[in-house]
Amino acid sequence: MYSPVGGPHPAAGKEKKLMDDGTLATAEDLYRIGRWGEGFFGVDDAGRMQVLPVIGNDTVRITIQEVVEELTEKNVQFPIVLRFHDILKNRVRQINESFATAITDAEYGGVYRGVYPIKVNQMREVVDEIVDAGKPYHYGLEAGSKPELMAVLSYDVGDEALTICNGYKDEEFLRLALLGNKLGRKLIVVVEKFSEIAPLLRLAGEMDVRPMIGLRIKMRVKTEGRWSGSSGERAKFGLTTSEILNAIAFIQEQGYGDCIQLLHFHIGSQLSDIRFVEDAVQEAARIYARLRKRGIPLQYLDIGGGLGVDYDGSRSSGDSSMNYSLAEYASSVVHSVKQICDLEEVDHPNLVSESGRAVVAHHSCVIMKVIGEIANGANGVATDAEEGEHFLVTEIRDLCDELAEHCNYQEAWNRASRVMESVLEGFKLGVVRLEELAKVETLYWKLLRAVSEGMKSADFVPEDLKDIDELLASQYLCNFSLFQSAADSWAIGQVLPVVPLTRLDETPTNNCTLADITCDSDGKIAHFIGEHGEQSTVPLHELRPGEDYYLGLFLTGAYQDVMGDMHNLFGRLNEVHVFCDDEDPTDFYIEEVIPGSSAGQVLTIMQYNAPTMANQVKRMIDAEVRKGVIRSREGVRMTDFYEACLNGYTYLK
Numbered sequence: 093m094y095s096p097v098g099g100p101h102p103a104a105g106k107e108k109k110l111m112d113d114g115t116l117a118t119a120e121d122l123y124r125i126g127r128w129g130e131g132f133f134g135v136d137d138a139g140r141m142q143v144l145p146v147i148g149n150d151t152v153r154i155t156i157q158e159v160v161e162e163l164t165e166k167n168v169q170f171p172i173v174l175r176f177h178d179i180l181k182n183r184v185r186q187i188n189e190s191f192a193t194a195i196t197d198a199e200y201g202g203v204y205r206g207v208y209p210i211k212v213n214q215m216r217e218v219v220d221e222i223v224d225a226g227k228p229y230h231y232g233l234e235a236g237s238k239p240e241l242m243a244v245l246s247y248d249v250g251d252e253a254l255t256i257c258n259g260y261k262d263e264e265f266l267r268l269a270l271l272g273n274k275l276g277r278k279l280i281v282v283v284e285k286f287s288e289i290a291p292l293l294r295l296a297g298e299m300d301v302r303p304m305i306g307l308r309i310k311m312r313v314k315t316e317g318r319w320s321g322s323s324g325e326r327a328k329f330g331l332t333t334s335e336i337l338n339a340i341a342f343i344q345e346q347g348y349g350d351c352i353q354l355l356h357f358h359i360g361s362q363l364s365d366i367r368f369v370e371d372a373v374q375e376a377a378r379i380y381a382r383l384r385k386r387g388i389p390l391q392y393l394d395i396g397g398g399l400g401v402d403y404d405g406s407r408s409s410g411d412s413s414m415n416y417s418l419a420e421y422a423s424s425v426v427h428s429v430k431q432i433c434d435l436e437e438v439d440h441p442n443l444v445s446e447s448g449r450a451v452v453a454h455h456s457c458v459i460m461k462v463i464g465e466i467a468n469g470a471n472g473v474a475t476d477a478e479e480g481e482h483f484l485v486t487e488i489r490d491l492c493d494e495l496a497e498h499c500n501y502q503e504a505w506n507r508a509s510r511v512m513e514s515v516l517e518g519f520k521l522g523v524v525r526l527e528e529l530a531k532v533e534t535l536y537w538k539l540l541r542a543v544s545e546g547m548k549s550a551d552f553v554p555e556d557l558k559d560i561d562e563l564l565a566s567q568y569l570c571n572f573s574l575f576q577s578a579a580d581s582w583a584i585g586q587v588l589p590v591v592p593l594t595r596l597d598e599t600p601t602n603n604c605t606l607a608d609i610t611c612d613s614d615g616k617i618a619h620f621i622g623e624h625g626e627q628s629t630v631p632l633h634e635l636r637p638g639e640d641y642y643l644g645l646f647l648t649g650a651y652q653d654v655m656g657d658m659h660n661l662f663g664r665l666n667e668v669h670v671f672c673d674d675e676d677p678t679d680f681y682i683e684e685v686i687p688g689s690s691a692g693q694v695l696t697i698m699q700y701n702a703p704t705m706a707n708q709v710k711r712m713i714d715a716e717v718r719k720g721v722i723r724s725r726e727g728v729r730m731t732d733f734y735e736a737c738l739n740g741y742t743y744l745k
């Protein structure tokens with residue numbers, strides 16, 4: 093039996109004990125792998141990041157660096173999305189078994205019939221795996237648009253599982269939904285807007301089918317955080333109390349009263365505080381109970397999505413975290429509904445939840461290579477004293493010498509900042525020479541490094557001096573696009589764990605931010621897991637010449653996988669499906685490599701025609717060949733090269 097509760101895997105603790113010098117314990121602390129990893133990630137005694145895809149079986153350990161090596165041998169280019177299907181399977185089980193356990197423990201009268209909202213990750217292989225893993229639990233699917241419903245309709249989820257349609261609907265959407273009912277599916281159309289009801293009933297009449305109707309409540313309860321707009325009076329979706337009563341009256345008048353089967357709400361994503369879940373469930377359960385008492389044959393209460401993911405591993409109510417576990421969530425929902433229904437003396441409804449993020453976030457990660465470091469004034473010029481040099485150069489050099497003797501950090505930093513300002517003014521006025529500016533710059537950075545070094549042993553760091561570390565942070569240039577692979581890091585400052593795949597037994601010496609290869613200065617990651625909440629840098633290792641250094645960007649399976657865009661025409665990533673195999677010495681096998689976008693493919697989306705482009709370039713080359721500027725043989729090579737690039741990957745080689 094595995095424990096459905098999150099929290100450190102038993103193996104996480106064992107890792108630390110393996111180490112004599114305690115350095116692995118440090119890696120755990122620095123990157124909090126055991127905390128955000130929910131038991132799926134660990135570090136081996138050689139300091140390599142590992143995946144433990146099967147909860148409860150810590151003998152299956154996939155070393156990500158070994159996957160990287162195999163892919164390098166196969167010439168698959170980075171960046172790469174790795175999908176661990178076993179993690180996905182385990183998450184589906186965990187969520188279903190958590191509800192099953194809570195229901196048994198509470199002696200609850202209904203069953204759990206969860207659905208996976210495919211908008212969170214619509215990739216076919218992901219949905220395939222979820223449907224497959226969900227079969228024993230009658231786990232269903234949710235669609236929020238016509239194309240999503242078309243995808244969902246193509247899956248056989250079984251007779252007991254639900255299919256739920258949310259989102260705004262036109263007649264075509266409704267017709268597709270009713271087609272589902274016609275095919276015998278338990279498909280519920282959730283009414284988001286009063287005006288959807290009349291066409292739904294008319295089409296049902298035309299198609300001669302009994303629909304299953306759900307009503308979405310506009311919740312009163314206000315949440316906090318990024319998605320707070322999903323509830324409250326001004327929410328975009330749902331029916332107010334009066335609209336619900338009117339809707340019911342109208343549906344009954346039309347002879348469809350028996351079709352009203354589900355009550356739905358969704359108060360937002362990544363609910364970080366369990367209090368909001370409880371408040372919302374109580375409000376909805378009360379409405380359910382009152383409607384049941386009026387004879388509405390409601391059978392399901394659908395609590396929407398919102399189950400959080402602890403991205404920063406802080407177990408807090410911060411935006412990138414959550415202050416509850418999966419087991420607590422399930423138990424809190426079940427108990428709240430039971431309590432209210434018992435008070436109101438109505439039957440317990442079957443429970444539906446639409447968790448997306450919590451099901452898919454853990455299963456995929458992006459592996460990228462650090463391709464260099466962007467210098468930040470580190471490379472200087474000689475700064476020896478010279479006859480007749482500008483007094484500002486002398487002043488800052490003296491400052492450096494004084495600092496070494498007196499350790500007056502705050503004063504040195506204040507004065508150095510003033511010298512830097514003056515020298516820039518002087519340079520603009522033409523009284524400071526370029527060489528002098530270079531010397532002052534060099535000495536300034538030297539002083540910053542000395543201050544930062546000195547502060548490490550200080551008991552108290554003045555607020556002003558904290559900026560220095562940020563100024564000194566190295567920028568590691570990584571071969572990826574933030575806009576394609578981590579849209580939420582850019583859009584909403586979402587923290588995603590970043591961990592090097594190797595050298596976790598070495599103390600990292602550089603505090604870094606990560607820059608991507610887009611030509612956009614926004615293309616960098618500066619939100620990381622910190623000791624006290626979030627911080628702007630991540631500790632990484634010194635790059636070694638001739639040695640590859642790979643980083644993993646973890647928990648990218650929800651939204652990030654599918655929301656990315658093609659900024660700068662960096663396209664979709666090569667995708668690799670990794671499965672565990674306990675018999676294999678490496679514990680894994682690569683089932684499939686799905687090529688990412690080629691340059692030609694992304695250009696086609698932008699209305700270019702790759703063959704025409706190749707032809708045009710060929711004509712230009714031919715013209716130069718005729719003029720004798722380019723040799724014929726070289727011309728052919730150039731033509732081939734251009735065509736090969738059209739078929740090639742969009743990222744750096």
Ligand SMILES: *Cc1c(COP(=O)(O)O)cnc(C)c1O
Pocket residue numbers: 209211212236258358360361362396397398399446447448449450
């Ligand atoms: C987006 C959405 C979900 C999924 O939310 P998560 O926070 O990812 O679990 C569920 N239901 C509805 C109606 C949604 O719009």
